[in-house]
Amino acid sequence: MKKKRAKTPTPKAGASRWLLPAGLLAAAITAGVVLGGLTSESSSKAAAKPAAVPQAAAKPAAARPTPQATTISRVKLDLEGAPAFGAADAPVTLVEFTDYQCAFCRKAHATLNQVKEKYGDKVRLVYMQNPLAFHKDAPMAAKAALAAGEQGHFREMHDLLLTSADLKQGALLAHARSLDLDISAFTTAMTSDKFNDRIQQDQAQAVRVGASATPFFFINGRSVRGAQPMTAFEAIIDEELAGDLLPTKWVASAATRSRRPAEDPNKIYKVDMANSISRGPKDAPITLVEITAFQCGFCKRSQATIQQIMETYPGKVRHVVMYKPLRAPTGAIASLAADRQGKYWEYRKLLFDNQRAMTDQNLQLWAQQVGMDVEKFEKDRQDPALAQFVQNNVRQASSLGVNGTPTFFINGKKLVGAQPFAAFQKIIDQELNSPDQAAAAS
Template sequence: MKPNVIVALLVGLVLGFVGGRVTTGPSTKSEVAKAAPNSPAAPAPGGRRPVDPTVFKVPIENSPTHGSADALVTVVEFSDYECPFCSRANVTIEKLQEQYGKKLRVVMKQNPLSFHPRAKPAAIAAMAAGEQGKYWEYHAKLFANQKKLDDVSLEQYAKELGLNLDKWKAELGNPKFQDIITRDQALAGQLGASGTPAFFINGRFLSGAQPIANFQALIDEELVKAENLVKGGVPASQVYAKIIEKGSERAAPKAQPQQPAATVRKVEIPSDSPSFGPANAKVTIVEWSDFECPFCSRVGPTLSKIKESYAKDVRVVFRHQPLPFHPNAKLAAEASHAAHEQGKFWEYHDKLFANQKAMDRASLEKYAQELGLNVAKFKAALDSGKFKAKVEADMAAGNAVGANGTP
């Protein structure tokens, strides 16, 4: 059997083993594919998509809410302020709010996708505005100015809304907002709503920026059910809780689709990327990974086996994709390059994956010391952010070829 065929089989085993890998949104193929979740499926009779009758248990928690607690229909939206489909859907939601008035409540969940660099700062800025009672006004500003989400613009919107700027700026560093984003993204993944926008209407999943008629049809269905509950004695304020109380907490695993024909992509290999194997290898594997991702740690033994079995024929190149909801992953990636600078990337790589629960700054320095690195030089590299640009370049390159999830 030829080496490239064998490696293909091994890589297939890796992918099968980590089939539960984290993805970060609808664009896991290319820029063109971003629209895929919003592309119309085969229409149901009457011209709209069929909607799964499954009701999911979607908690509201302390999320921004617009509308009355007595609303008979609750729309929970997972959104991203830099996503063009989300801004389109926001117009639809505003029209629905006008049409249904007090019957409709909208709850916002944050899912800033990793390939939208300004989505997370925008979400945090909106939540900071919410501390002064103006989340929804700021939310509207963001979608109205989606091309201007830089720090200066975010501050300008705060000024235009009359916020106390000192208080707003101080809140931007509040760790609770990152915690909310992490919570919301975990919930989105659990419910099978990794793309944006995603909606749960009284717990029923509607994906993408669909035509308003599709929303109206589902809302009307749910209104009838809710009105019957009220007639049966359920207080309006308890309708949503009643509807979702026995709902599913997790999306059912999707059947694996038939694999399309293999696509070859042009993947650059920077000269400063860590690698093992000969430069003239018959097969090159480029891995995008995250030191805090549990699925990534499971790949190590397979890569070791490849190294052992195909030492002369296979080269493995390591590139970084620290995911936004892994708070220590990016600094760990920079630390690995500080170790690489001293010739010990793979040893440090193994240390990190062996100690995934301890990747704070003190632990990163401890591992450097244990490996006999020049710790002063190592610390200086982290303090200066010397390898920050390298990590971000790897992330951008990964996004460009569809490697938004890990590994």
């Protein structure tokens, strides 16, 4: 009978939900005591010291400029429920946003092993999931790590995933067997929707804090982007461990430190809409490009607004759809397969109405529901051309500076987010009343 591996330690109940490192807190308290005592201590020494014998005035020393301390920007993270290893009160907390199919995450993994070896108990490691849309095996790998974590072996599975080239289901099951996991429970958890909310929460937080790529790290709230060398981690960790009071500014996002200039609302972006799905006249005076994701709650919210636009401006708006999936492009590819049978808009509605239920079984059920040939639908879903089309959309969205969904382009003018109808109406009316449109109408 195989001997079970020892479970990796899990965080103690009641650990702090928010990232506020113990070292930083202690430094702040110390600063309060020291600074609070300076004035009284100086005053008492001055009173006790005998008066000095008058002497010739010495030449005053040249005043030296006071060095300006650099303010450290830190981001507050919600770590509740995330796999964590190390003491909750460790002086340094290192949070990693990762994608198991990301080559740079694999490279960074070796560096983090060096961090663990060098600093030991001084660093607490916290793991967040951010599988990228164009890595089709990454979402299930993330679920595999979390499923292993349920049986006390998250970190071992995490290590295996980042050192294995194969992330297909068979390989994930092989990893589970090598860890002596309960295979039935592991398989059920990995292949279900059980961890969807956990992964979506991590990804939503990644967007909120500006962790726009993988790997992305926060060391006591200080951001480190990409597979940096060990020296980059050492520089920050050593500074945090030194115990010096570092001038700190808490910011909402890592992107806040290098905030981009506000975009010109009149800037016209050139959007390549070749082969994109659309409705409305091709020669309509208004082209509304929607960059969307079927897993995005704000994208779902914007559907009613889009419908209101189409009804308010009949025959004047061409609605074009492009994709930037939050996770695996499952819904986008399924919708494109539906378009091949002329069922795009009916199927699209079902996808938005059932955002958390996009299993293979349901995708087939909905295909049947709208009258599709399910066998052809499944064959089309496997067509690499559809996955490539979505990936091309993602690339173009990035080139247009699209960092989130939904994002719209109205005759090339960018409008970000699930804005109210009035925001769209303002731009559309301006476009319809522009001199160019008036000339075209005459």
